[in-house]
Amino acid sequence: MSYVIPAPAQPSLPIQGSDQRFPVRRIFCIGRNYAEHAREMGATVEKDAPLFFCKPADAIVTDGADLPYPQATADLHHEVEMVVALGAGGRDVAADRAAALVWGYGVGLDLTRRDLQAVAKAKSHPWDVAKAFDHSAPVSALRAAAEVRPSPATRLSLAVNGSVRQQATLADMIHDVPGIIAMLSTLFELKAGDLIFTGTPAGVAALQRGDRFHAELEGIATLDGRVA
Template sequence: MTASLFDIPVVPGIRVNGETATYPIGRIFCVGRNYAAHAAEMGVEVDREKPFYFTKSPAAAVSSGAHVPYPPGTENYHYEMELALAIGRPVFRADTDQARSAIYGYCCALDMTRRDLQLSERAKQRPWSLGKDVENSAVFAPMTKADDMTPITNQRIHLSVNGEIRQDGTLAELIWKLDEIIVHLSGFYHLRPGDLILTGTPAGVGPVVAGDAITGGIDGLDPISLTLTRPE
């Protein structure tokens, strides 16, 4: 193997309940506007023809419980509480059964967002990368294997800031269900182990500042937390 000119960070992983090894993070796909009430609060309509996506790089990943600095370049940093699903086997152009069997596990996730940059770029019909693919902005709690989780139906999903509830909904509100997302996305990508899909956030998103403590949860999964420290 040819030697590398530079060292690169170790591939980040997510702790899996019942396993000593971690789930390695490959690609991070995020479904946009997958709760109608959240789309409404963002001033847009839901596209019910097909889901759409943006991505985050593995370098954006951080584990639940981390203390991270408030990011540069924003004055409106938002939380978004989400259910993440992990792919456990290769799947391409999946049907519904193949999509369901490809799910390895689930975990709570936060999609932290430079909202001011996302909106300013959206208004100019530019990519959202500066708003979404932010260092320390993809937060993952420990994962539960799909076989150890009750079927995803109407579990509560919620988030608090400094102990105050800000988001409170159920997974029944998802517009595009998990198997539908995998069926659609696998029509464009060869999905493989290491791929994560964040499935969208319910209404109630809002800003946080340095010093804020974010906590969240989904029934049946390990809770998630993140603390913002002073900017660098």
């Protein structure tokens, strides 16, 4: 097949212990999935009406790469999250079948232009410019679910310049991974290659140029980078 312009490159992530890569189709995110984070943002948690939004696949920044400070903001915030990679998909997936769709796990940052988000919230506008900008989704190398699976006791953390800013266990999540997948599949047809950011704990704060960050999903994945 020929195209009238060069075809965009396929976004992908490295896989721990393999020369192969994981092709990324779409990035889905759930907001307010940790109660303490919702409270620090002045939001209420609606368990029956979870908040979902998307990022473009080419927003990915891989482990170790410099993170360019984004344009049009003076308040870039970090939100560390467990990332789930799907190896299969479907519509209206039952929660008891959802875990079978997971190919692997990683850790990532849902970066947010907080000042633009505040304006969008005040005007009841969509969050796209605050969440779906270039380089807004740093993600680690993935670890196959066949090798390891997180448990409720698995710790999720983020340190900036050596100081821990965010820390929680997955038991603190309001919606677990099967529940998130099941709910998303009622809104979108999920497919292999989709990533799901599963929410952030309390402690979100600003990143500055020159900051170095270290994110960790205990025993599974780490992500290191520098804000350029």
